[in-house]
Amino acid sequence: MAGSTLSAPPITEIDVLWITAGLGCDGDTIAMTAATQPSIEDIVMGGMPWIPKVNFHNPFLSLENGDEFLQRFHLAAGGGIDPFILVVEGSIPNEKNKQGGYWASLGTDAATGQPITTCEWIDRLAPHAWAVIAVGTCATYGGIHAMEGNPTGCMGLPDYLGWNWRSTANIPIVCVPGCPIQPDNFMETLLYLLYIAAGRAPAIPLDEALRPTWLFGSTVHEGCDRGGYYEQGQFAEEYGSPLCIVKLGCWGPVVQCNVGKRGWMGGIGGCPNVGGICIGCTMPGFPDKFMPFMNQPPGSLLSSAAVQTYGRAIHALRRFTQASLNKVPSWRRQQAIPNRTDSHPS
Template sequence: TYPSIKNLLIDEILPGKHITLRFHPTIMAGQGEAVLEVLEATRQERKKGFVLVVEGAIPTAENGMYGIIGEMDGAPVTMLSWFERLSRDALAIVALGTCATYGGIPAARPNPTGCKSVSHVLRDLSIPTPFIQIPGCPPHPDWFVGTVASILLNGLPKASDLDELARPKAFFSQTIHENCPRRAYYDERKFAKKFGDPGCLYELGCRGPVTHADCPLRLWNGRTNWCVGSGSTCIGCTCEGFLDAVSPLYVKLEEAQFPKEV
């Protein structure tokens, strides 16, 4: 898939524009207190000059102790505490993935760790930093790279560039159902009775009619395939409130839940 992680971190993402990745626990070489010091240096030296990208829901129960990102002076450092510190000084926040945007599976009932979305925690803490939401479990790489490239090229998106859930309209303006290659089956009321059958997957619980994303057009894994293309239903992973809001999976939606344009 292009661009690769190496391309993004080393090459110009746009002419004259580079990404400087200051912290990522998976791909950075550093560890321990030294990398937390990098976070603090970024906050102090680049106030309102950096974009904070958050992956994962934020555990808030027990003062955030269910989400530890490291230690400083022998004391645990929580994701919640650092999110609060960094988010106040960020130019903007990108909530990347359904867990960050809506809480996702960690915030599903009974949610013993008190996981919350980025927007929920911002609201709780009265932090006014603007945010962009890129849901998906997982989010498509193009959605993230395209959003970052747009920020580098044009600055922060205008309100008209985002939908009511702060998602980029470039990627989330249409439902899966609108562009699904099985849509003609739905219009003809030809429904699959079991997985593997030809026909629309609506009666097998497809969430495509209420899910906004461009998966049928963009495809995944180097434009190889996507969920419905592989014979599965859409499970609605970009829907607000996923997982609880679309559960139980593989149970038929009521057509009353369809957007008006369907």
């Protein structure tokens, strides 16, 4: 997909304005603090070569609070900060589907004394943003709050701004889904954008769902520790088993996510690696199209039946070959020597 180019002058300093006032749980902010590749400290303390100086403004992590914290946001909304990256966490409610009240807000309007809704902030900030990142499944595609029948009418940022929206640098909305986000996935995406700003990276490659292709180009299954068991037709019947858990409700074979390969923190963990089924949280159809959770996915009924027939036969042949490979070749064995009673594996 089209994005910014390397023709613009390098940016030497940039603000990151992070809004957590959507419908969400702040879980993506918390998860991001566990990132190591790079860490948030690497970014804000200038530990990465070539990137611009980063001024990071997140309500959970900032020393400022209240009106003092929001000063930078007001300044950016008026065009007084350029450039900045807008990060949105939480789904975007529909503030027009009711006669009164509001669903989500951040701060108070000094002139009216009324809350400033999340939608107003996005409307004010997005037109001035150098880039916009939707972080977590709620912000990207609506998430849990956007289930059918929800009263808020909430949605993801691409549905709110438009899927063809572009920033001032001609960068599409960058969606990094996950419930919560895999920590390094976000920080690596932010780092990529910073390298674009510094004139050291080409346009960011995104798929049709606006996800970075290098992070979401493969399925959970393709990087899963349990993938070999699937191939051999070995399926868990209960939790706690090390075998493939597709029959317990795992959607890993079709869900685009790298957590099985990347792990969760420091390369450790990841839903199926530790026995948790994949419920599709990185996909635009989540959660409605993956429910009821813990039921075997319909498509896996056919595939697992076919794999079992093939897999069990292959597994038996592999065991036979394995047994032969666990024997020392006869030409390596010492010939019988008088007074020697020790034996060798046969």
